[in-house]
Amino acid sequence: MSAPDHxxxxxxxxxxxxxxxxxxxxxxxxxxxxxxxxxxxxxxxxGKSTLFRILATxxxxxxxxxAIAGHxxxxxxxxxxxxxxxxxxxxxxxxxxxxxxxxxxGGALYGLKGAGLESxxxxxxxxxxxxxRLNDPVETLSGGLQRRAEIAKCLLIRPEVLLLDxxxxxxxxxxxxxxxxxxxxxxxxxxVTALCTTHxxxxxxxxxxxxxxxxxxxxxxxxxxxxxxxxxGDVISLGVSRxxxxxxxxxxxxEKTGIPATVVEGEVRIEHREAYQLxxxxxxxxPGAITSLRIARPTLEDVFIARTGRLFADQDVEPERTKxxxxxxxxxx
Amino acid sequence: MTKPTRLLLxxxxxxxWRDVIRFLRQRNRIIGALATPLVFWLLVGTxxxxxxxxxxAVAAAGATGxxxxxxxxxxxxxxxxxxxxxxxxxxxxxxREGFLQGALVAPLSxxxxxxxxxxxxxxxxxxxxxxFCLLAPLAGLPIGLHQILLLLPALIVTGFAMTGxxxxxxxxxxxxxxxxxxxxxxxxxxxxxxxxxxxxxAGTGWLHLVAMLNPVSYGVExxxxxxxxxxxxxxxxxxxxxxxxxALFAAVLFAVSVRLVEKxxxxx
Numbered sequence: 156m157s158a159p160d161h162x163x164x165x166x167x168x169x170x171x172x173x174x175x176x177x178x179x180x181x182x183x184x185x186x187x188x189x190x191x192x193x194x195x196x197x198x199x200x201x202g203k204s205t206l207f208r209i210l211a212t213x214x215x216x217x218x219x220x221x222a223i224a225g226h227x228x229x230x231x232x233x234x235x236x237x238x239x240x241x242x243x244x245x246x247x248x249x250x251x252x253x254x255x256x257x258x259x260x261g262g263a264l265y266g267l268k269g270a271g272l273e274s275x276x277x278x279x280x281x282x283x284x285x286x287x288r289l290n291d292p293v294e295t296l297s298g299g300l301q302r303r304a305e306i307a308k309c310l311l312i313r314p315e316v317l318l319l320d321x322x323x324x325x326x327x328x329x330x331x332x333x334x335x336x337x338x339x340x341x342x343x344x345x346x347v348t349a350l351c352t353t354h355x356x357x358x359x360x361x362x363x364x365x366x367x368x369x370x371x372x373x374x375x376x377x378x379x380x381x382x383x384x385x386x387x388g389d390v391i392s393l394g395v396s397r398x399x400x401x402x403x404x405x406x407x408x409x410e411k412t413g414i415p416a417t418v419v420e421g422e423v424r425i426e427h428r429e430a431y432q433l434x435x436x437x438x439x440x441x442p443g444a445i446t447s448l449r450i451a452r453p454t455l456e457d458v459f460i461a462r463t464g465r466l467f468a469d470q471d472v473e474p475e476r477t478k479x480x481x482x483x484x485x486x487x488x
Numbered sequence: 489m490t491k492p493t494r495l496l497l498x499x500x501x502x503x504x505w506r507d508v509i510r511f512l513r514q515r516n517r518i519i520g521a522l523a524t525p526l527v528f529w530l531l532v533g534t535x536x537x538x539x540x541x542x543x544x545a546v547a548a549a550g551a552t553g554x555x556x557x558x559x560x561x562x563x564x565x566x567x568x569x570x571x572x573x574x575x576x577x578x579x580x581x582x583x584r585e586g587f588l589q590g591a592l593v594a595p596l597s598x599x600x601x602x603x604x605x606x607x608x609x610x611x612x613x614x615x616x617x618x619x620f621c622l623l624a625p626l627a628g629l630p631i632g633l634h635q636i637l638l639l640l641p642a643l644i645v646t647g648f649a650m651t652g653x654x655x656x657x658x659x660x661x662x663x664x665x666x667x668x669x670x671x672x673x674x675x676x677x678x679x680x681x682x683x684x685x686x687x688x689x690a691g692t693g694w695l696h697l698v699a700m701l702n703p704v705s706y707g708v709e710x711x712x713x714x715x716x717x718x719x720x721x722x723x724x725x726x727x728x729x730x731x732x733x734x735a736l737f738a739a740v741l742f743a744v745s746v747r748l749v750e751k752x753x754x755x756x
Contacts, residue, residue, distance in 0.1 A: 211593050233494055236595040245585035251510045260587075263502030264594035266495045308590070 164189045164316050164348035165210065169219035172205050179205040181371035182219070187350055187364075192342055194362035195352045196455060202371040203352040207320050210350070211241045224315045237265070240309025242319040246301055247308075250294030254285060254304045257293060261308035272311070279310040282344070283337055299330025303337060310341070317341070317349040323358055335361055356455045367459055374462040379455060386453035386461055389430035393423040393437070394447030404444050408437065419460055426453070426461070494597040503604020504611070506587070507575055511612050521571045521616055526623075529556070529563040532685075533627075545687035550715060552628030560627045561712040562684025565704065567620055568613035568643070568650045569679055573671060575609040576654030580661050598750035602655060606742060609651030614643045629715045638714035638722050645734040646707035652741025653678075659748050682708045703737040706730040 165187035172180040180202050187193045195203040208214035210221055212232045220227060226234040248257045258279065262272040280286045283303045293301060302322060309317060317338075323331045335358075341347045351362065359365045360379045367375040367382075375382055395401040405416040405423045414433070416425045427433045430450050438445055451457075459465075511517055533556040540546065540555035549558035582588040591601055621639065624631040657670045681688070681698050688699035699705045710730025716722035 213592060233595045236593055239593065241590070241593045243585075243589045245589070247587055247590040249506060249510065249587045251513045252506065256506075256509070260502045260506055261590060264495070264499045264591055264596065266498050268498055 162189060163187060164191070165193075165221070165223055165350060167206070167210070167219070167221040170206065170209060170216045170221060171218045172209065172214070172216050178371050180209075180216070183368065183371070183373050184219075185366050185373060185376060187348060189348055190342055190346050191348055192338060192361075192363045193348070193350045194359040194365045195350065195368055196356070196359040196365050196459075197352075197354065197368035199354055201369045203368045204320065205371075206368065207318060207352050211239070211318050212236055237312070238315045240306075240312060240314035240317045242302075242305050242309055242317065242322055244320040244322075244324055246293075246305060248293045248301060248304055251292065253290050253292050254280075254296075254307075255289040257304065258289075258308055258311060262311045265312045267311060275311045275313075279307040282310060282341065283307045297330070298325045299327065299333055302326060302330065302334055306334075306337060306341075310345075313345070314347065317347055319349060319351045321352055321354070323353065323355065331358070359455055365455065367455070367462065369459070369463050369465075375458055382455060382458045383453045386426050386457055388426050388428035388453075390451050390453050390457050391425045391427065391430050391434050391437075392447075392449040392451075393425075393445050395421070395423055396444050396446050399441075399444035404441065407441075411440070412436075417464065419465070424460065426457070494595060496597040496600050496603065499591070499594065499596055499600040500604040500607065503591075503601065504607040507605070507608025508611055511575070517574055518616075521567060521574060521612075522620065524570065525563050525567045525620070528566070529559060533559045542687050544690070548687070548712060550629055550717075554628060557627040557629050558687075559685070560624060560629055561708055561715065562679075562682070564617045564620060564643070564711055565646060565650070565682070565684050565708050566679060567616050568647050569653075569675060571613040571616050572609045572647065572650035572654040573667075573675070575612055576605060576651060576658045577664055577667050579605065579655065579658045580664050580667065583659075584662075599746045601749055602742060602745040605655055606648055606651050606745075609654065610644060610647035613647035613650060614640075617643050617647070624715070630717055631715075634719050635714055638719065638727065639711065641731055642707070642710035642714050642727070642734075645731055645738055646711065648738040649703065649707060649734055649741060652738055652745060655745050656741060656748065659745065678702060678704050681705075683712075684708045703733065706733040706737070710734060 163186045165185075167186075168184050170180050170183045171178070183202070183206060195206060197203045205214065209216050210223060210228060212228050212235055215229060220229065222228065223235045224238045226238070228235050248254075249260070252260070255276065258276045259272065262268070262275060267275060276289075277286070280289055283306055285300070285303060285307055288296070288300060293304065296304065306317075323334055326334065338349050338351075342349065351358070353359055362379065364376065364378050365382060366373055377385075393404070395404050401418045401421050401423050405418050408414065408416040408423065408425070412433075414425060414427060416423050418424070425433070434448055434450055438448060536559075537555040540558065545558055546553040549555070579588065583592065588601070618636075618639075621631055621636075653675060657675070658667055661667055679685075681695075682702050682704035683699055684704070688705070689695050707730065709726045713722045713725040713727040713730065716725060
């Protein structure tokens with residue numbers, strides 16, 4: 156482990172973790188700056204949950220190291236835990252208890268009690284607009300409110316770093332916006348660093364920086380703008396007739412125009428600075444072969460495709476924690 | 489900056505409180521833990537009654553010498569076993585996708601979760617057993633102040649041990665299905681071979697050996713002697729040995745649980 160680096164809230168160095176034959180993490184390194192909203196984007200099974208569990212001190216890496224707020228997650232787990240708020244994918248609130256009772260229990264886990272605890276509860280409830288819902292049993296709340304109550308529980312300890320595992324799972328679009336507004340407010344008012352895992356492109360696009368993780372490797376890292384502008388223009392997707400075939404068309408286009416064309420899930424995909432002119436030219440030259448034509452500004456999904464040559468679909472599912480149905484257990488407890 | 493700590497008491501009290509509140513808010517659990525043993529006691533007790541002839545056991549059954557009276561302490565232990573199982577089986581899901589997830593990332597002493605769980609399970613088990621004791625007169629057993637004073641320590645150590653058995657089975661498990669299997673092949677026989685259901689033969693046979701080695705026997709023994717008509721009779725009939733050995737057993741279960749939590753908390 157290098158010397159503790161206080162400018163970085165989270166540092167990971169060459170993390171490797173295998174489950175049997177499968178490498179869930181294959182040498183990932185990244186740094187998250189203080190006060191940053193950072194997203195780990197990747198398909199399910201790509202390794203982001205494994206990375207999350209190592210950072211949350213729930214799992215040990217096979218090799219490599221990681222530090223939170225300057226403390227090693229392996230050798231100084233207690234120090235890390237005292238500074239870390241963790242929001243799990245499945246709710247960690249007790250549905251039979253009210254929000255207030257959950258917050259009191261949550262605070263007790265960190266040794267908070269009495270007047271000090273009550274004032275922290277008020278502070279956290281205010282930060283997440285929960286003050287008038289404190290006495291509601293958690294199982295009666297909507298998914299969005301439950302998620303906000305989870306975050307409130309984490310705030311009791313005034314964490315330096317918040318880790319959130321797929322925080323918008325099971326939330327409707329309105330509740331997702333609320334969640335992000337809450338995170339941005341926490342960052343602005345309390346300087347909290349937040350690392351979120353997600354498999355949703357739109358969500359990652361709201362982060363300060365995004366790390367794309369696939370097959371246990373870091374395939375891209377930067378601000379959403381940096382990543383999408385690196386694509387070099389707009390993206391053309393061509394549907395191809397059965398007789399011609401996508402591979403054949405892609406080869407022909409590359410031969411004739413010298414512009415690289417790839418095949419992704421049966422469609423021909425081309426990145427180009429002057430996409431409109433090129434699209435007009437292609438539709439003139441291959442009228443029978445092209446069945447549909449789409450031009451779009453590049454998104455993070457295009458970044459993923461460009462870096463991995465694959466669509467952003469689920470990869471092999473991780474051996475642990477996958478049978479957990481996402482989000483649908485919420486109302487059972 | 490918070491000092492690096494490994495918290496024990498405050499979190500343990502929170503776990504304890506949570507278990508009791510949850511239980512009180514789930515009526516069906518109260519009914520489940522009391523009604524099953526009640527039905528069992530009445531059906532088995534009434535059915536076996538006429539064939540209950542073992543002289544030593546008839547003597548142990550108190551004034552009436554009835555099987556219902558003999559079986560009563562055994563049923564108290566069964567109530568505690570059921571309560572303990574219900575309150576520890578939740579650990580399996582709770583740790584994977586519930587409240588205990590938060591406990592695993594908090595700076596806790598490895599003893600905090602077991603301590604809270606043991607206290608919670610014991611409280612519920614003892615309360616339910618005491619409630620059932622209201623039926624003791626029906627079995628012809630005396631239940632006055634001194635019986636209750638003797639019962640309390642016996643119930644507490646037995647409840648602690650039963651919760652310990654449940655916790656040790658639940659904590660390493662990944663699914664509740666596995667728990668049910670262990671319950672049927674391990675926990676129930678432990679109860680049956682304890683003298684709870686039928687008197688274990690004295691002498692040198694293998695059943696006697698099983699009863700001697702079975703720690704649950706001593707809890708049953710302690711509870712049975714609590715119902716003696718006088719304190720001196722209770723103390724001379726195995727009460728002290730029963731309470732002490734059960735307490736020792738409970739302490740061992742607790743120590744092993746702490747070790748398990750310590751090992752498990754960083755797995756995977």
